[in-house]
Every structure is written in C-alpha cells, then in structure tokens.
Amino acid sequence: MARMQLGILISGRGSNMKALIDACAGRDYPAEIALVLSNVASAGGLETARAAGIKTIVIDHKAYPSRAEFERDLDQALRDHGVELVCLAGFMRLLDKDFVKRWHDRMINIHPSLLPSYRGLKTHERVLEDGVRFTGCTVHYVRPQMDEGPIIMQAVVPIDDHDTPQKLARRVLAYEHKIYVESVRLIASGNIRPRGNKTASKGLKFPKKGLISPTPDDA
Secondary structure, three states: OOOEEEEEEEOOOOHHHHHHHHHHOOOOOOEEEEEEEEOOOOOHHHHHHHHOOOOEEEOOHHHOOOHHHHHHHHHHHHHHOOOOEEEEOOOOOOOOHHHHHHOOOOEEEEEOOOOOOOOOOOHHHHHHHHOOOEEEEEEEEOOOOOOOOOEEEEEEEEOOOOOOHHHHHHHHHHHHHHHHHHHHHHHHOOOEEEEOOEEEEOOOOOOOOOOOOOOOOOO
16 A cells, blocks of 8 residues: 655654654555655754655745745645645744645644634743643644644643743643654554544544543542
C-alpha cells in the first residue's frame, strides 16, 4: 500500500516536524514526508529535515507583494511534490480562505490547548491566569477561521499550582509530539475522516474514566 505523502510547513525549529520525521522512519508507518517548506530561510527545522534526507524549500512571504502571490507559489510547490496531506507545524502565517479551501480536508494543524477553548496565542499564560485545572493540545482539520475545524485527537494535561508558562509548555509539547504522529497515522490508514464539523472514526479506543484535579484522597 502506498504511503500518504506529507507536506510539512514550518517557521521555526519544527519539533513536531521532527516527531513526524522519526515516525516516518518506521517501516509500518503509513505516511512519508515528501517536502518540508518554510517561509523563513533561517528556520532551524530546515537543517533537521535536510539531515534526514528530506527535500526542503524556502518561500519567503516577505519577497511577495501580496498574500495571494505567496500562497500561489506555496500551493504550487506542494502540488509539484505530490503532497496529499499538509501538516502545519509551527507555521506562523495565517492562510487565506482560498488557500484553505483548495486544501479542504487535506490540511491539519496542532494547537496547544483543548480547542475550542483558548484559541490564538499566549495559550499557556491565559490558562494559568484563568486558574483552570486542565489544559492540553488538539490536532484538527484546518478551516478558514483561526484554530477551528473538526477535531482529530486531543491530549489532556493537568495543571499544577506551581506551573509557569514555560514548564506547562514543555509538558504540553511532549503530548503534541505524540498526538500529531498518531493523528497522521489515523488519517493515512483511513481510520478517521471529517464529517461536517466533527470527525467519524472506526475501530478506535476511547478513555472510560474521567480525571479529577486536585486528586481526592480516596482516588
């Protein structure tokens, strides 16, 4: 069976990209990376991808007079390399609705919160300010609105009273790596697909127990 061809978009060090590179090195993983593309020539993730023998391209948005022209070349590069699923992994550019529609149900993103809560930036600072007991991360299909789209997978991370944004970010990031790899596996193997504003799945396991925080003495 042919492996699904991934195109990964990054703007920085690409730690989620690295998790996908490691997963794709496994023979039984149902996807492989056709292209890593960045809008920043100095992005650290580019060297990581090159070291793994993966094709890289830089398309600098600042070199274009308009977003439409930048996204035209972005789209063409993905198509030229046979990309079937676009994975946003720290790509710090909002994509226009026309680009998103061209890749409808074929582009996914990861966000460091339990969507639909805490969309946007400074997620960890905001959850700590609000005093919530749980946060997490979400992989979802991309829609024109920021941080919206059918949810593929989520991970829940408990918050400690002594957490800082930096400590919390490190713990959440470890789960980002896990669920991005597993989300791509589910999509590439045909075990999950979008259905309206949700996803439909087959043969998957779901948790049976809830979580309580702070933990009661008798738990």
